Amino acid sequence: MVLDKRIESFATIRAALSLPLAPFQYIVSWPTHVIDNLTSAISTHDKLVDENLRLKSEQLLLRAQLQRLLAIESENDYLKSLLQSSRQIKGKTLIAELLAIASEPFVKQVVLDKGIRDGVYVGQPVLDASGVLGQVIQAGPITSRVLLINDPHSGISVQDGRNGVRAVAVGDSYSEHLRLLYVPKTADIKVGDIFITSGLGNHYPEGYPVGKIMSINTDPTQEFATIYLQPSAHLNSSRQVLLVWYQHNA
Numbered sequence: 404m405v406l407d408k409r410i411e412s413f414a415t416i417r418a419a420l421s422l423p424l425a426p427f428q429y430i431v432s433w434p435t436h437v438i439d440n441l442t443s444a445i446s447t448h449d450k451l452v453d454e455n456l457r458l459k460s461e462q463l464l465l466r467a468q469l470q471r472l473l474a475i476e477s478e479n480d481y482l483k484s485l486l487q488s489s490r491q492i493k494g495k496t497l498i499a500e501l502l503a504i505a506s507e508p509f510v511k512q513v514v515l516d517k518g519i520r521d522g523v524y525v526g527q528p529v530l531d532a533s534g535v536l537g538q539v540i541q542a543g544p545i546t547s548r549v550l551l552i553n554d555p556h557s558g559i560s561v562q563d564g565r566n567g568v569r570a571v572a573v574g575d576s577y578s579e580h581l582r583l584l585y586v587p588k589t590a591d592i593k594v595g596d597i598f599i600t601s602g603l604g605n606h607y608p609e610g611y612p613v614g615k616i617m618s619i620n621t622d623p624t625q626e627f628a629t630i631y632l633q634p635s636a637h638l639n640s641s642r643q644v645l646l647v648w649y650q651h652n653a
Contacts, residue, residue: 495648497521499529501641502546509576511554511638513537517646518545526606530645534612534635535559535600539646551638552613553579560603561613563596572598572613572632579639581614581632588621588628598632608649612636 497517505512517523519542527539529549537557541548550557553574561583562569568590570583586592596616602609614632621628 497646498643499547499646500643509555511537511551511557511574512540513549513551515547515549515644515646516545518543518547520544521646522648523547523646528607528647528649530611530647531636531641531643533637534614535607536636536638536641536644538606549644552636553581553634553638558584559607559613560601561598562601563592564599565593565596566591568592569601569603570598570630575631578631579634580617581634583630583632584627586628586630588625590628592616592619592628592630594619597635605649608647 499515499517501513502516503514515523515529523539523542525539525542527542527547529536529538535552537549537551537554539547540550551574552559552572555574555576557574559572560569561572568586570586572581572583575582583592583598594616598613598616600607600609600611600613612635614634616630617633618631619628620630
């Protein structure tokens with residue numbers, strides 16, 4: 404150290420001596436570099452994991468928001484079609500929303516959020532955007548109960564939109580369909596025919612879709628044909644419906 408400080412030429416000797424010491428310096432410093440690199444790699448991995456979890460959470464949130472937007476868009480489209488249907492009805496109409504569905508077997512009834520205070524009355528027709536849904540059987544102050552057309556206790560006067568053949572459609576106990584009563588096997592009814600309300604009995608407005616013929620069975624052992632209709636209304640999916648003021652006393 405004294406020579407290095409007092410003699411300038413000793414710097415050359417010091418530089419030469421540092422060459423064999425370099426590997427030892429690298430060996431001594433190697434664990435430190437390894438630890439630093441390992442620490443950096445672990446930190447980077449943790450950051451990537453956190454970022455990946457955050458991106459997945461954001462993706463799930465965006466998907467949920469997208470599904471909600473699609474549901475809102477679908478509901479808006481349905482409301483537009485419901486309003487369009489209401490414009491075709493002569494007389495007052497009111498949009499109501501389903502609150503509950505009857506859970507008893509073979510009972511097809513729903514509860515609406517409109518009642519006597521809204522002018523709802525027993526016997527009032529209820530439609531959706533696609534056809535006849537049912538009829539009010541009980542009206543409370545703020546809610547009402549509707550008997551759907553596919554309930555076995557329901558009956559509606561209908562006619563074939565193709566040729567005017569009249570019949571009565573009732574709900575079938577073991578399916579979601581309607582059945583035509585007392586139709587002769589020789590009646591001019593075909594699969595695919597659309598049956599509409601006839602207006603007889605003054606319960607439903609005339610000319611609204613009730614159902615489409617899906618099957619016809621003319622069993623020789625039976626006096627009448629067995630005919631089933633697929634309801635036009637979305638009985639199991641409609642959330643908003645139309646209350647119609649149709650009767651003369653309304």
